[in-house]
């Protein structure tokens with residue numbers, strides 16, 4: 040399998056190279072040159088299989104020759120062994136025809152663990168083969184960072200630097216990043232927003248001398264392997280509700296567009312997904328862009344679903360590449376215009392995007408109200424990101440077509456928002472019960488690529 044950049048000017052790579060490279064050298068994002076397809080019979084045979092086996096079947100065609108089948112099986116088995124639910128991604132019924140896909144059974148209680156645990160294993164295999172060491176740089180609005188630290192802490196050939204927006208993640212998220220004692224992990228509180236953190240990350244990847252000097256690697260959904268691992272649960276969920284014999288719809292709480300983009304790839308692979316609903320919080324640039332055709336960046340407004348407080352949605356670039364018929368020059372031009380504040384999506388591309396995605400938004404009040412409604416109706420306590428999805432999903436239910444809303448995090452990660460809605464603070468699971476007693480280690484840092492670069496050079500292991 041060959042991987043090409045959305046901007047068309049970077050080397051074509053195989054899976055392992057694309058995974059270890061992260062951001063393409065032309066500033067674009069890697070995507071497979073062709074999307075492998077499953078027949079309806081092949082998808083039907085997923086029914087009843089363990090999550091790990093579905094993962095192997097879905098991931099294998101994208102991996103090609105990069106890892107042997109035995110290595111891939113082993114990596115997948117180790118990745119999901121620590122999840123606290125045998126189904127890994129269980130479905131819970133909210134109402135007739137509406138289901139929650141629980142993605143918070145991994146070690147850091149958010150959907151990021153599905154991909155991060157697997158790429159942690161694949162990185163270790165690749166680094167053991169090459170003898171290289173890498174410097175992982177991540178940008179997080181809260182969940183990617185903790186998942187990355189969990190997956191890579193303590194490894195002798197990896198240094199991990201995670202940038203998060205100072206004061207804009209929940210206390211649980213911050214403590215998950217700041218309390219691991221391992222010397223190879225560094226939590227950096229940046230004076231800025233998540234968009235600033237992601238922009239600095241891209242600045243440093245685009246500094247090729249620095250990138251090569253420190254062996255920079257990325258674990259955000261910039262990295263195709265992240266998106267790939269997230270495709271799997273669309274298959275397991277849809278099949279357990281009757282696919283491929285029947286269509287299913289999904290609603291995905293969306294910020295950086297990685298998770299919903301994984302859903303679009305599952306559909307391109309042959310999974311009969313009817314609607315893919317993009318659900319945004321008050322930072323609704325994606326909802327506005329797909330409604331009006333104008334992608335215009337505004338101020339990030341802090342919300343009670345902080346992991347989705349994003350205006351520059353990185354993976355939208357991948358969706359644009361597909362919608363512009365894989366025209367790297369057109370995408371590069373749009374990304375240049377984005378630096379000046381935004382761009383207009385062509386009519387043809389907009390039509391294509393609207394054939395793939397529908398959208399909706401939830402205000403702060405609607406999100407809080409939905410946490411309370413679901414508690415009243417079902418006794419389930421959901422996190423605010425999940426509430427955004429459920430609110431928007433309820434506006435898109437179709438008779439006879441199951442709707443699956445992605446439940447992307449455990450409510451205990453956002454106790455203030457949950458308490459404001461339903462008057463209880465969900466307890467942390469046992470393995471994190473003493474999180475608030477652990478010592479924190481945080482470096483406050485300016486929103487400045489030069490300053491961040493100097494810190495990495497100073498702290499990384501030679």
Ligand SMILES: Cc1ncc(COP(=O)(O)O)c(C=O)c1O
Nearest residue numbers: 182293294295296297298346447
């Ligand atoms: C809990 C939670 N829900 C939803 C999202 C949005 O996912 P994506 O950025 O892939 O759109 C995030 C952040 O990625 C998140 O942490």
Ligand SMILES: N[C@@H](CCOP(=O)(O)O)C(=O)O
Nearest residue numbers: 179180181182183259260346
């Ligand atoms: N919501 C994310 C933002 C980064 O997204 P990613 O999927 O590109 O890693 C977070 O929690 O950090």
